Amino acid sequence: MYRTHTCGELRIVNTGSEVTLAGWVQRLRNLGGMTFIDLRDRYGITQLVIGDQAPVDLHQTVDQLGREFVIKAKGIVLERSNKNLKIDTGEIEILVSELHILNAAQTPPFTIEDETDGGEELRAVYRYLDLRRNPLKRAIMLRHTMAHEVRNYLSSQQFLEIETPVLIKSTPEGARDFVVPSRMNQGQFYALPQSPQSFKQLLMVAGYDRYFQIVRCFRDEDLRADRQPEFTQIDCEMAFVEREEVLNTFEGLAKHLFKSVLCDYLHHPDHPQFHQPFPRLSYADAKRLYGSDKPDIRFEMKICDLTSLAKGCGFGVFDSADFVGAICAKGAADYTRKQLDDLTEWVKRPQIGAKGLVYARVVPEGVKSSVDKFYTPEALQQWAEETGAQQGDLILMLCGTERTTLEALGALRLEMGNRLGLRKKDHFAPLWVYDFPLLEWDNETQRFYAMHHPFTSPKPQDLSKFYSNKKEDLEQVCANAYDFVLNGVEIGGGSIRIHDSAVQKRMFEVLGFSDSDADYRFGFIINAFKYGAPPHGGIAFGFDRWCAVFGGSESIRDYIAFPKNNSGRDVMLDAPSRIDEVQMKELGIASTTI
């Protein structure tokens, strides 16, 4: 028996009991012949004391100890004279009578503390040590709790978790597929799924009308920050439903997680937002008001179209622009010249790409702008009225083409949200965005691509446009698709799928596939749809990201026990790596790059 209790368990009521604990040495302090050891395990820290009266051999054992040694200690629980009320076990300590070293430890390459001295790279190599630190431990435990609550909720709603295969078939469009050479079928390859999309649709055909799966997906793409070649989705699909039922069902899931994870587990205060219907925005409105299809609505600061007010007053920059837009930064009228110059530099960076920034302060004397000389005080006052700016507020204006200006204003809005502290980590603002465009025109190949995937249904009211042969009509067709956005992060996306074979045929036609093309690419699913496909739709959530947003973190990497770096490498394992020639030969492949 290595322990009678964990290091997070003992309290003042246990005083006088003989206990055995096991764990890691977090800290050792020697004070005038007495030694104090902070003993750590997953559950907490308990203080051990080796008194100055302790036998010599006990002191000798203690003298061998170092940080991160694994020990087992037996002793009596005592009330501490010097209580530490910051930790749950801080009212007691263990007067040690026996101590055994279970395993020695080399000095770790960085400190195992909440704030460590180890750099990112070093910590990645020693991930198993980094995982000992509280911030990562909390992230991993949060992830477990999230997954468990997702399963509890969906199971209670009659969803079945059904595992779909990892070794599947590569499709000709699968440029981003990882492939797996087959030893038993040489010259042939499996692919790893980018998502279980086809399988969940097949399950709908098979009659499993409520499916979900917390499932690993794979995408072999050039990685951006915060992307991983393998990631986890909460993948869901329902049959005999329309959009409203899908949104309501998964709003239910989100509310369950707000309650069970944010409130009950993380002890966030309950928020009225969690109980009301979630706000919904069309894609067009999201772009127009927030310059983004995933607006962070923790704060207002909507984009205001000032084009008609700003143009034609002789200010050449505005006069020559298609679009002039503004946001109102509440309470920022006292921004200094330096702060404004800094913001101007910020919007001029290539990532934002604005030519310049016009501002107007609402001060007691009226509205004071950098372009005063072109506008009457009344005109400036109108800007304030239009943007809702009141005394003490700052109006920030950009201009250019409508699309790029809205996007730049969207980015500036987020930046101002950050600078003004409006994007609080412990505030959660859910949002549905719907009515995305169905099709995207690609100038290079002169064809349409499906914005989501070729099985996404057009909205019923847009069907006539969908059958039109005009490019302008087709560009306006809305998909029956929706995204779940939380704090400006796209957490989930889904759609109602096409279940009518005539609509599906038209879709392939619009995408420029011949029948034989379509059959080659999507044969097994087109075939399945001939045998009685029900109406269906679904959604998939990025599980890693949802965990990160709940945990208040920017990075998904902390929420993955063994993540890969930005080059797709596992630096702890040193993977990927070369393999034997023998193994290559057995698989019937050769490397062309050596």
Add this chain to the structure above:
Amino acid sequence: MYRTHTCGELRIVNTGSEVTLAGWVQRLRNLGGMTFIDLRDRYGITQLVIGDQAPVDLHQTVDQLGREFVIKAKGIVLERSNKNLKIDTGEIEILVSELHILNAAQTPPFTIEDETDGGEELRAVYRYLDLRRNPLKRAIMLRHTMAHEVRNYLSSQQFLEIETPVLIKSTPEGARDFVVPSRMNQGQFYALPQSPQSFKQLLMVAGYDRYFQIVRCFRDEDLRADRQPEFTQIDCEMAFVEREEVLNTFEGLAKHLFKSVLCDYLHHPDHPQFHQPFPRLSYADAKRLYGSDKPDIRFEMKICDLTSLAKGCGFGVFDSADFVGAICAKGAADYTRKQLDDLTEWVKRPQIGAKGLVYARVVPEGVKSSVDKFYTPEALQQWAEETGAQQGDLILMLCGTERTTLEALGALRLEMGNRLGLRKKDHFAPLWVYDFPLLEWDNETQRFYAMHHPFTSPKPQDLSKFYSNKKEDLEQVCANAYDFVLNGVEIGGGSIRIHDSAVQKRMFEVLGFSDSDADYRFGFIINAFKYGAPPHGGIAFGFDRWCAVFGGSESIRDYIAFPKNNSGRDVMLDAPSRIDEVQMKELGIASTTI
């Protein structure tokens, strides 16, 4: 709104309500102007009636229907005059007022019935149709319930589910690894995990003292019946534990599944076996008494060593054998000559490999054997006493070397169990087998191999033998390893791991690895163990197989939604398959077999 209720929901209390149902046409019957439709969904079947008074257009719609059409029907719930008490909805029917075809269906290539007319291959191609059949639906739903209850139980016991990576590193011993070429790191490969063994041990080093994961594993081996290239494990590990705590913890899991899945979900009767401590057998006893390391203890029929009684009486076959063993088949004394000849042929098959079968019947006149002339009646009586055979029983004897004879008797025992109906699908007999050999000598390479893996701990009491240089001593070292066996099926296996670096070093030495070899093969985990590894151990259960045993099936394939066939192919997807030259080039690989 496609439906107000499911097809399994309506009861006599709903009589008079207007409802809308949606589902698949299971059956259509026309009786004198009235049409009866069995409408099916995941939840059940409800009878629809289209009366002879129904409008013409409704009848016209009905005339278009065929099996597996997807329809939506609105109508009034009526009490049936002709009740079908075999199904839950059998007391009511729906008098249809509106009927819409949601999707047409081609006639399926086999009948969607519990007993279908489709062959295995055909059903595999149309897996999404096969999954509509009740036996598969029950299997998939059982699997969901099992997974959910495993998670509930382990979470309640403070286990954290932690996801480990799928793209990992291939090891030089990884001949059975699937590999994945990396596009971003050309010439290098990831491997898919055969199990998360290293990761769970790293998690123990990281302090996550109770880990589990229901996880996909991959093995590229020549497939036997009932093996899959990808399969699912319940993978578990604990720190600061000895064997007893591991066994008790997972006995708790098994008991929870007996209660929640077998009794509550599948409505099996509760069984005293489920509540008592599970029987335990050492590996040596299992081999000696059952001729197997995974005995089916649903029935007795233990193997009896008759060597000393049977030898030296002039019967040459026994006299020249190392070992003579017997089993007693209760109540089988009336086996006919033909049945015995048939059994003799059965044991002579190459899979069993016995030279012949000797039998002795216990009849009112005494013990009558096929080798009567060599033995006195008293000698034969002793056989009966030794094997516990009573009047009406049949003694079956085999001889040869001890090991092969025990194995053959073990196989014969199972066969007799089958023939006598002693292996009941609804009877569940759990068993722990422990003290497996640590090492296996390989004559070909003249070295020891780890029977489990090189991190399995020897039993503490065998440590002196472990440090011996004699082959005979090393062969006798027991591993601190254990298997969980249910109804003769190995469901789980695990061990206490080595956490002492001196023992680990000795293990590598015994296995003939130099330090640099060991480092190359297991570097990252050996390194991790230097930073404070706690004592730990664990177990992994074959989840597909556990589901199959609970479901009373021989085949795991029914419990996997989209399984592969015996050649590792997914015949529905037609995977694996060739990929583009372009894609190969991008990955930096070429096929050497085209």
